[in-house]
Amino acid sequence: MVYKWRKKIQLVTFPACCTLCGAEGDDGLDLCRGCRDELPFNRQACPRCALPLPDAVPEDALCGQCQRAPPKFDRCYIPLCYGYPLDHLISHFKFRGKLAEGRLLSGLVGDFLVQQSCELPELIIPVPLHASRLRERGFNQALELARPLGRCFERPVERRIVIRNRPTPPQMELDKGARRKNVRGAFELTGQLRARHVAIIDDVVTTGSTVNELATVLRRGGAERVDVWAVARRAGN
Template sequence: MSKLVFANKISDLVKSSKSLYQHASVVLLGSLPNRCQLCQHRIEQLDYQQLFPRQVLSGICQACLAASLYQHEVCLGCGCSIPQLQAYCGKCLKHTPMLVIAPCSYHQGLGPLIAAIKYQQQCAPLNAITQQLAIRVSQLIEHKLIRAPQVLIPVPLHPNRLRQRGFNQAWLIAHRLSKLLNIPIDDTCLTRVVDTVPQAELSGKQRRENCHNAFQLSKAVSYQRVALIDDVVTTGTTVDEIARLFSQQFTYVQTWCLARAEAPGLLD
C-alpha cells in the first residue's frame, strides 16, 4: 500500500470518527433534561435539526422562540413597524441612520433570556437566538437591503469588566455568527479604554457622556464594510461612538444584535 493511499484511508477514518462523535453528541444532548426558560415545558427537537443539522435546541422551545420574533417588518433605522420589507421608514429615509439588524424586540419576550446570558451566565438559549439573527441577516442580504460585511467586530469589554464577568457575550455571538455565515472575526482592532459604568443604569444623556471616547482603534483598518456585534441595542450610543471611529477610516458600519430595545410605542 502506497503512503498516499494509507494517508487517505487514515483521513477518511478520522472524518468518519468525527462524524460519529458529532452524531452521538447530538443524540446525548437531545436526551438530557432540557426545559424552556420561558414556559418551563420540555423542549422537543421536532424538525429543528433539519434546519440546523447536528444542533440541539436548548434554553427556549420552538413555540416561545417563534412567538418572540418580529411578527412584522421593522425599520432598520429607528425600529418602528413598517408595512413591507425595506431598509428605512419614511422618516429615517431623510437622514439614513446606521442600520441595526435584530431578529426580535427586547421588550416582546426574549429580554429576560438575553439579560440572563450577560448577567447570570445562562447561555443555553444563545445559539438559538443567534441562529435567528443569522437568518435575518441572510434574508436582508438576499433582498439586497444590506451588503455582507467583510468582518465581524464584537463590541469589546474593558479588561476589568472582562475579568469580572469571565466572558464577553458579544464575542460569543460573533463567534457563532462567523461559523453560520462564514464571515471572519476581528477582535483585535477595537479596544475599550475606559471602564464605563453599565449603560442600563443611565439616561440617554448620561449614556452619551459615559461612552464618549471610551473606545479606540488599536490599528489602522483597511475594511470597507464591518458589522459590529452586540447583544442588545437600546439608544445606540455605544455603537454610534464606535462607528464614529470607523468613519474616520472611511469604513461603513452596520450593527447586528440579538434584540433591539426600541423606544416606547414604536411597535404599537
C-alpha cells in the first residue's frame, strides 16, 4: 500500500530533530535512531487486541480474553507498549498540548501500519472527548493523531459522526470492572455512517473497553469491519 508515507511525513516535520535527546532525527521522524531503538515496541502481542504476550506464545495466537469473549473490533494496530519514555511523550502531548510530540506519535503509528501492510479503512474516527473535557484541554489528542495519518494515507477523518454523551473519568484511574461500566452507553452516532470499514484511533488503549464500546456503536450503525489504531497498549487486561 504505502507509497510515500515517509516522504509525506518528512514534509510535515522537516527538519527532523529528536524530541527525546535533541540529536538529528532519523529518516524524517522527530526521533534519532538510538532513542527509537529504545522505545518499548509491542513485538509479541495478541493480533486482535494487541495485549502484550510472553515470547513463548505462538505467533498469531489470541490472548485468553479474546478467546473467551471476542471484542467488537476486528484488529488492533498498536506499535508500542505503554512505558518509559513513551509515557512522558504521551503526557506532554496530552496534558501540555505539545503538538510536535503528537506528530511524532502519529508518525510511529503510520510506520507501523505500513510495516504491517494494514488494509486502509474508508474512514478514520478519533475517539471523541466529551464537550466539557474538550473545553478544558483545548484539543482532542485522538484527533491530533488522526489528522496527519488521514492526510498521508488520503483517508477522511470524521470527527462529528460520533459523540461522547457524558463526561467519564479517565479509564486509567479505574479498575477493570469499573472501566467497562464507565464507558457503557457513552457514545452516540449523530448521523448515518457511510463506511463499511472504519478505523478508530486513540492514544492509549488501556483495557480495550473504550474502543470496544465505540466499535459496538459503529457496528450498530452499519460498520462491518472496525480496526483500532493507537500509539500504546497497556499490559493489564
